[in-house]
Amino acid sequence: MLTKEETHNELFTMGHTGCSGCAQSMAVKLIMEILGKNTIATSATGCLEVFSTRWPESSWKIPWIHSLFENSAAVASGIEAALKVLGKKEDITVLSQAGDGGTADIGLQSLSGMFERNHDVLYVCYDNGAYMNTGYQRSGLTPLDAFTTTSPSGKVSFGNNRPKKYMPEIAMAHRIPYTAVASAGYPMDLQKKVKKAKSIKGAKYLQVDVPCVPGWKYEPKYSVKLAQLAVQTGLYPLFDAEYEKIISVKKISKKVPVEEYLKLQGRFKHLFKDDAGRAEIEKIQKIADENIERFGLI
Amino acid sequence: MKQVLEGSMAIAGGVKMAEPHVISAYPITPQTHIVEHLSQMVADGDLKAEFIMVESEHSAASVVLGASACGVRTYTATAAQGLLYMEEVVYNIAGMRLPVVITIANRAISAPINIWNDMQDAMAIRDTGAIMLVAENNQEAYDMHIQAFKIAENRDVMLPVIVNVDGFVLTHTFEVVETIDSIEKVREYLPPLNMEYKLDVENPYSFGTIAEPSVYTEARYNLYNAMNFSRNVIIDAAKEFDDMFGRFYGGLTDSYKMDDAQTVIVAMGSVLGTVKDVVDELREAGKKIGVLKVRSFRPFPEEEIVAALKNAKNVIVIEKAICPGKGGILSVEIRDSLFKHKINSVSVNGYTLGLGGRDITPGNIHGLVERAEKEENVDGEFIGLSQQYL
Structure with missing residues (x-):
């Protein structure tokens, strides 16, 4: 528990308008604790930008810039170049942030460019699996069978008909020095990865699973539990990689069936209505099992 | 010194004299020679700048946006389709009041695809909030780029300046151009960029925050006002240039x-x-x-x-x-x-x-x-x- 004074001194500070139980704001806070005040951050358009910087207020006690939806990585590239010119690059971390849509869909081109040029930038994708800021529309990182407002379940649909794009492997394919997947449900693991990323020169990619109360439709008290269940089921494998090589994997202590994860969320409730829905749950279980096999999670 | 220069060389030469520290670009005909000349200057150590060759015009403008927000002088160039792809960012640069200088090698817009000169590209972005100047010949293009930085960086303006030069007709045509020999004299005309608000860990600001209906109009009004104010700044920049370098092409x-x-x-x-x-x-x-x-x-x-x-x-x-x-x-x-x-x-x-x-x-x-x-x-x-x- 932080004292009032300590709370005031946080670099991503209180007073923002994030939802109660917002896992993204938890992740931002944890990341900023490690990066410290010598950080310049960019944000793509999205929840974080909206809920943390309602002019004239800002929750950022570090220099922060939001430009557009798809250019967080390019703006960060420019900041890094400017810091080089100013001779300040050694002392300052450049943090580039976006949601899953801003990363894996509309921002993928500028992100790929930043990776390929190997800018000394830590890029963080807060993955809540849909365009939550605009009202829960599907993105390339929406999981299979999730209800979103543009992939609704219906008489002839189980919701989103495609599995998540595997974004961390796209990052690794660029042969950047460091790629990591973390979760708001495992703060120590997240901070360890941020610390490591901070110590590495060049482009770094960190994807963080951040449950979203209104988008996933669950009670705010389950944010951490859901983030943990995503890991324990095998649906969200946590690992880190140097270049193309995976160097560590967070093992699952006790494998949990995906049903335990799905049933707490309104976005999957249509799967529990009948046998056809049950068959879909089997498909999701298969995705988890394949992850467990592929990453050696057990 | 009098030289026979291709328009693109003259533009690159003018930009070099302004000493931008971050340059970013994506190739598009007929802008290419400009950025080729600049990248050669950087490669030869004649221009001390970070040259970021990006994967699109959208990112070229975004890179200079980020660098400019750090208080560094920046430059990019494009044309036609590239400009349209960049337009969203040009609005953003203007809205954030960043003094980026952009060259447009004016070219027709597709379809049908056509790489040659007209001014449809410039006209398509006329409401972005960027100042838009038009050069008549290679000499004016050289001089106008130096003036452009001075106008953009004026404390009461702080807007991007676009210098329009006709694609091929100027960019790929050789003319006699009198270049400026003394960098010191240019520095006197165009002092180092000193931005009041920038991304600085010692004095953190939030840029690009969300403006609700209660303040958005006022932010747009301030930009509108700065654009109006720039009339005098453009005229003064031309006059001062005349005083120091002996060349004048009119104000507005x-x-x-x-x-x-x-x-x-x-x-x-x-x-x-x-x-x-x-x-x-x-x-x-x-x-x-x-x-x-x-x-x-x-x-x-x-x-x-x-x-x-x-x-x-x-x-x-x-x-x-x-x-x-x-x-x-x-x-x-x-x-x-x-x-x-x-x-x-x-x-x-x-x-x-x-x-x-x-x-x-x-x-x-x-x-x-x-x-x-x-x-x-x-x-x-x-x-x-x-x-x-x-």
Whole structure:
């Protein structure tokens, strides 16, 4: 528990308008604790930008810039170049942030460019699996069978008909020095990865699973539990990689069936209505099992 | 020093003298030679800058946006499709009041695809909040780039400045250009960038925050006001340049043989050379004709235009871009300016020609002068159409 004074001194500070139980704001806070005040951050358009910087207020006690939806990585590239010119690059971390849509869909081109040029930038994708800021529309990182407002379940649909794009492997394919997947449900693991990323020169990619109360439709008290269940089921494998090589994997202590994860969320409730829905749950279980096999999670 | 320089070399040379520290670009014809020359200067150590070759124009503008927000002088260049792809970021740069300088090697817009010169690209982004200047020749292009940084970085302006240069006609054509030998003198004209608000860990600000209905209008008004204010800054930058380097091309506009002119040809960019030649001929033949050059398209030089045209009878406006569903663009703005000043004695005729690289010949100009005497308020009519392709 932080004292009032300590709370005031946080670099991503209180007073923002994030939802109660917002896992993204938890992740931002944890990341900023490690990066410290010598950080310049960019944000793509999205929840974080909206809920943390309602002019004239800002929750950022570090220099922060939001430009557009798809250019967080390019703006960060420019900041890094400017810091080089100013001779300040050694002392300052450049943090580039976006949601899953801003990363894996509309921002993928500028992100790929930043990776390929190997800018000394830590890029963080807060993955809540849909365009939550605009009202829960599907993105390339929406999981299979999730209800979103543009992939609704219906008489002839189980919701989103495609599995998540595997974004961390796209990052690794660029042969950047460091790629990591973390979760708001495992703060120590997240901070360890941020610390490591901070110590590495060049482009770094960190994807963080951040449950979203209104988008996933669950009670705010389950944010951490859901983030943990995503890991324990095998649906969200946590690992880190140097270049193309995976160097560590967070093992699952006790494998949990995906049903335990799905049933707490309104976005999957249509799967529990009948046998056809049950068959879909089997498909999701298969995705988890394949992850467990592929990453050696057990 | 006098040199024979390709337009792109002159532009790169002018940019080099302004010493930008971050340059970012994506190649598009006919902008390529500009960024090739600049990257060679960086490769040879003649220009100390970070040159970031990016994966798109959107990112080129975003890179300079980020660098500019750190208080560093920045530059990019593009054309046509690249500019349209960049447009979202140009609005953003202007909205965040960042003094980026951008060259547009003016080119036609697709479809059909055409890599040659007209001004449709520039006209498509005229409301972004970027100052838009237009150079007439390679010498002016060289000088205008140095002036552009000075205008952009003025504390009361703080807006991106776009320098328009006709693609191929200037960018790929060699002319005699007098370059400036003394970098110290340029530094005196253009002191180092010193931004009040920037991304700085010692003094953190949030840039690009969300502005609700209660403040958005005021933010736009401030930008609008800065654009209006820039009129004086553009004029002063031109005068000061004249004082220090001995070259002057007008402030927002320039007049050529305008005394007693009954007929006036209004144009922007390289076509002015041809127009002036024709006017010389017609003057020799006793015709009262002159030329009004529009050097700043944004801000629009309304007062100067009204003062220059109010006593004319016929105005011919060369339109190198069209507004489908309306007609001309420059001529419409000129007509509006005169209307606002209750001047209804001037016939403003906009003629569309020179699209997609088609030459505007002296014969064309002669033809327009003859037509304008018989017509009234032509709204962007197309000149020289080949009937077989219609």
